[in-house]
Amino acid sequence: xKTLLEVLLKPxxxxxxNHQEKLNRxxxxxxxTANKLQIRKAVEEMYGVTVESVNxxxxxxxxxxxxxxxxxxxxxxxxxxxxxxTLRKGEKIDFYSNI
Numbered sequence: 001x002k003t004l005l006e007v008l009l010k011p012x013x014x015x016x017x018n019h020q021e022k023l024n025r026x027x028x029x030x031x032x033t034a035n036k037l038q039i040r041k042a043v044e045e046m047y048g049v050t051v052e053s054v055n056x057x058x059x060x061x062x063x064x065x066x067x068x069x070x071x072x073x074x075x076x077x078x079x080x081x082x083x084x085x086t087l088r089k090g091e092k093i094d095f096y097s098n099i
Contacts, residue, residue, distance in 0.1 A: 007034045007042040011095050012082065024052075024087040032058070032081045039083045050088040057082045 012027035020026075030039055036054040043051050061079040065072055087093070 004038065004042040004045055007031050007038050008046065013095070017084075020084075021092070024089065024091065026085050026087070026093055028083050028085065030056070030081050030083045032079065034081070034083075036083075039085070043085050047093045049091045049093060051085055052088055053086045055084045055086075057084075 007030055009029040009031065012029060014027070017025070017027040028039070028043070034042075036056060039054050039056070040051045043049065058081050059079060061076045063074070063076055065074045067073075
């Protein structure tokens with residue numbers, strides 16, 4: 001298994017999750033093999049916050065096709081795993097502090 005800091009791939013920055021920051025919820029793309037305990041430890045270690053709960057979602061890759069001059073090209077998007085992390089009341093994560 002990877003180290004705790006390699007469990008988190010990148011934060012998710014969507015309008016829906018930005019609205020949930022008011023509820024102390026943040027989203028991350030994580031390794032597909034990571035479990036909830038590893039995700040909890042990685043977030044606590046990386047951002048110095050206390051995690052109350054972790055919810056995970058697994059997404060299968062979708063089949064895609066497009067029509068070009070050369071004909072129909074078929075492919076597939078990557079499968080991924082997302083985690084929604086709820087923090088203790090009063091704590092927050094600032095993703096833009098390092099810029």
